[in-house]
Amino acid sequence: MSFIDHYREVFGVESICRVLAGHGLKIAPSTYYAAKARPVSARAVRDARLKTQISDVWRADFEVYGGDCRKLEAERERRERGPALVHHEGGPGPAC
Incomplete structure (x- = not known):
């Protein structure tokens, strides 16, 4: 989560998630946004x-x-x- 937070302004959430998925860490952008919205x-x-x-x-x-x-x-x-x-x-x- 903090990795995406750190780089999202530069690369965008969707791009980061796509690259992470290519390295075996599958996280959908919707999962990231849902986690950020949770209290x-x-x-x-x-x-x-x-x-x-x-x-x-x-x-x-x-x-x-x-x-x-x-x-x-x-x-x-x-x-x-x-x-x-x-x-x-x-x-x-x-x-x-």
Whole structure:
């Protein structure tokens, strides 16, 4: 999705989809437009909020949590008694 977003002004969505299909990644232009029109899911909103909280905890504690994500998650839960999140997306902070 982000690849098409990045290059669509230069090449157009239809052309990009045609080239991608030629390389085995079949995506119809209508699929791209439908995905862009969908509202953001509750899961995506929650993940963004938690990702920010986890990064804040990591930075506030001098970025010392390293690879032990249990400590990082325990600290985040202490700060906000919310449910645990299995970190499934890359970004700033440790990769859990």
